Amino acid sequence: MSIVVVGSVAFDTIASPSGSVKDILGGAATYFSLAASYFTQVRMVAVVGEDFGVEQEKVFEKRGIDTRGIERAKGKTFRWGGSYTDNLNEAKTNFTDLNVFQTFQPRIPSEYNDTEFLFLANIQPTLQADVRRKMNGVRLTGCDTMNYWIQGTRAELGETLKLVDVLLINDTETKMLANETNLPRAAHKVLAMGPKALVIKHGEYGATIFFREGAFGIGHHPFRAPALPIEEVKDPTGAGDSFAGGFMGYLASQNELSREVLKRSLFYGGVMGSFAVERFGTERLQSLTRDEIDARFQVFRELTHLE
Amino acid sequence: MSIVVVGSVAFDTIASPSGSVKDILGGAATYFSLAASYFTQVRMVAVVGEDFGVEQEKVFEKRGIDTRGIERAKGKTFRWGGSYTDNLNEAKTNFTDLNVFQTFQPRIPSEYNDTEFLFLANIQPTLQADVRRKMNGVRLTGCDTMNYWIQGTRAELGETLKLVDVLLINDTETKMLANETNLPRAAHKVLAMGPKALVIKHGEYGATIFFREGAFGIGHHPFRAPALPIEEVKDPTGAGDSFAGGFMGYLASQNELSREVLKRSLFYGGVMGSFAVERFGTERLQSLTRDEIDARFQVFRELTHLE
Numbered sequence: 344m345s346i347v348v349v350g351s352v353a354f355d356t357i358a359s360p361s362g363s364v365k366d367i368l369g370g371a372a373t374y375f376s377l378a379a380s381y382f383t384q385v386r387m388v389a390v391v392g393e394d395f396g397v398e399q400e401k402v403f404e405k406r407g408i409d410t411r412g413i414e415r416a417k418g419k420t421f422r423w424g425g426s427y428t429d430n431l432n433e434a435k436t437n438f439t440d441l442n443v444f445q446t447f448q449p450r451i452p453s454e455y456n457d458t459e460f461l462f463l464a465n466i467q468p469t470l471q472a473d474v475r476r477k478m479n480g481v482r483l484t485g486c487d488t489m490n491y492w493i494q495g496t497r498a499e500l501g502e503t504l505k506l507v508d509v510l511l512i513n514d515t516e517t518k519m520l521a522n523e524t525n526l527p528r529a530a531h532k533v534l535a536m537g538p539k540a541l542v543i544k545h546g547e548y549g550a551t552i553f554f555r556e557g558a559f560g561i562g563h564h565p566f567r568a569p570a571l572p573i574e575e576v577k578d579p580t581g582a583g584d585s586f587a588g589g590f591m592g593y594l595a596s597q598n599e600l601s602r603e604v605l606k607r608s609l610f611y612g613g614v615m616g617s618f619a620v621e622r623f624g625t626e627r628l629q630s631l632t633r634d635e636i637d638a639r640f641q642v643f644r645e646l647t648h649l650e
Numbered sequence: 651m652s653i654v655v656v657g658s659v660a661f662d663t664i665a666s667p668s669g670s671v672k673d674i675l676g677g678a679a680t681y682f683s684l685a686a687s688y689f690t691q692v693r694m695v696a697v698v699g700e701d702f703g704v705e706q707e708k709v710f711e712k713r714g715i716d717t718r719g720i721e722r723a724k725g726k727t728f729r730w731g732g733s734y735t736d737n738l739n740e741a742k743t744n745f746t747d748l749n750v751f752q753t754f755q756p757r758i759p760s761e762y763n764d765t766e767f768l769f770l771a772n773i774q775p776t777l778q779a780d781v782r783r784k785m786n787g788v789r790l791t792g793c794d795t796m797n798y799w800i801q802g803t804r805a806e807l808g809e810t811l812k813l814v815d816v817l818l819i820n821d822t823e824t825k826m827l828a829n830e831t832n833l834p835r836a837a838h839k840v841l842a843m844g845p846k847a848l849v850i851k852h853g854e855y856g857a858t859i860f861f862r863e864g865a866f867g868i869g870h871h872p873f874r875a876p877a878l879p880i881e882e883v884k885d886p887t888g889a890g891d892s893f894a895g896g897f898m899g900y901l902a903s904q905n906e907l908s909r910e911v912l913k914r915s916l917f918y919g920g921v922m923g924s925f926a927v928e929r930f931g932t933e934r935l936q937s938l939t940r941d942e943i944d945a946r947f948q949v950f951r952e953l954t955h956l957e
Contacts, residue, residue: 360831429831524667524736526854527879547833548855551879567876567953572834572858603957610956646874647954649917650910 345384350464374581378588388412589615652691657771681888685895695719896922
């Protein structure tokens with residue numbers, strides 16, 4: 344099994360109460376790929392500039408990630424700068440230099456054509472839809488988006504949502520998309536827009552998955568995976584993308600697409616998100632073992648498990 | 651088994667997106683008592699004014715709650731007015747008329763002396779400590795507090811915390827009390843102040859219990875109970891007190907004070923909090939059945955349960 348991810352690769356400059364770093368490897372597709380690589384074969388579609396070198400390339404190579412879909416364009420790689428103060432849940436963006444990402448036109452290598460799973464990270468909705476249409480043979484498509492697209496390109500996003508199976512967004516984005524302040528009611532409105540399942544990421548409180556009636560089996564109850572209370576949160580950047588990587592990666596490693604598998608995927612999403620925040624950038628995601636991942640899965644499971 | 655609760659009885663005037671009500675029965679001790687009454691014998695210590703009549707008295711009577719500790723003072727009952735806008739997690743206080751509550755000196759009837767459990771609802775910390783000292787024979791004491799006491803009477807609160815077994819507060823209060831923004835680290839600091847366990851209420855995301863090393867059995871992991879995503883939140887008033895009532899009430903109904911019992915108590919806390927918000931005031935808490943409560947307990951359990 345394998346998964347294609349389309350999204351950003353970036354150099355991040357980050358300050359948090361635990362320190363600061365400059366121009367470290369980041370971007371949604373990067374966090375997603377590293378997290379998913381512990382479960383399945385990952386194939387990237389992205390664009391980088393001339394400043395993207397061997398050092399960065401090696402990070403993906405070591406995790407066996409296929410980078411043939413990473414286009415090298417003239418100019419500089421996308422750069423983002425952000426800082427976190429005491430409220431680690433919210434980043435203050437200091438600068439966004441789109442650079443080569445501004446004119447990104449995803450091109451899918453023919454070698455990726457047999458891929459069964461697809462994840463559309465947070466890019467312009469029409470680009471997401473184009474990729475989805477090109478990858479017509481996939482079994483399941485996951486999708487992310489953000490307030491910028493919800494407010495600025497609602498019609499285009501609406502078209503994209505008709506083409507995806509699982510949408511992964513946070514509480515605020517769900518309420519904004521549905522124009523509804525009650526979360527479960529907002530969830531049902533979003534499901535009516537197209538996705539068969541909606542994963543709402545609650546940050547440090549975990550995530551909830553809502554199912555469209557009849558999708559992935561029977562039952563109408565949502566399901567929640569808790570997040571582990573983490574003592575050492577160094578850098579929250581990429582937590583949501585790592586969550587998506589764990590969720591989609593585990594899903595892509597399973598034969599069956601049942602509710603029980605989606606539930607376990609939700610736990611693995613939380614596990615990978617919790618690892619990501621323990622170190623700056625992708626450091627923790629580069630050197631995990633499957634044993635460490637499964638040990639934390641057990642801790643998460645026991646966190647809410649009654650005898 | 652039985653439990654004494656010391657706290658406020660009030661008349662509330664509430665506005666929320668679902669409507670508004672005037673002078674309905676409320677107060678921390680009221681919500682707590684009604685919620686706990688489904689699990690154990692509840693004995694109240696509170697003060698009301700001359701406007702507290704047969705109608706209010708009957709609410710407690712119907713649930714078999716012992717009101718011999720409710721003092722009737724000259725003047726009016728405590729009144730609170732609050733409103734909720736779209737963010738149902740936060741009340742805007744419109745007015746607070748303490749009335750007879752201003753000079754409240756809790757008096758414990760001698761008939762309450764054999765009580766095994768005690769809950770100190772949110773009142774001035776020195777009054778909480780006095781009650782705790784008078785009820786010297788209890789097996790376990792639960793305690794609530796709020797930002798007003800944390801900021802204004804920190805030294806007095808510190809003395810109270812040495813005398814209680816379980817403190818139940820929310821995320822913001824925990825961070826404020828510990829002067830620490832990371833929640834697990836804040837939790838450990840609060841446990842060092844005295845309580846054997848700390849229950850942090852996360853509102854719509856559930857609650858987490860942290861244990862002091864060696865308290866209530868072995869192990870160092872916290873435990874979390876999720877909350878059910880509720881489609882119809884009419885009035886969040888009293889959710890935290892109802893949570894405390896479910897938690898302490900279930901605990902008081904069990905012989906053993908083990909971690910497993912505390913975990914189930916945490917789930918029952920979430921269950922009672924979720925019922926409370928479905929109707930204005932105490933309406934839903936007045937007419938539940940134990941079957942309805944246990945059915946929701948199962949739903950909560952399945953909400954995070956992997957096969």
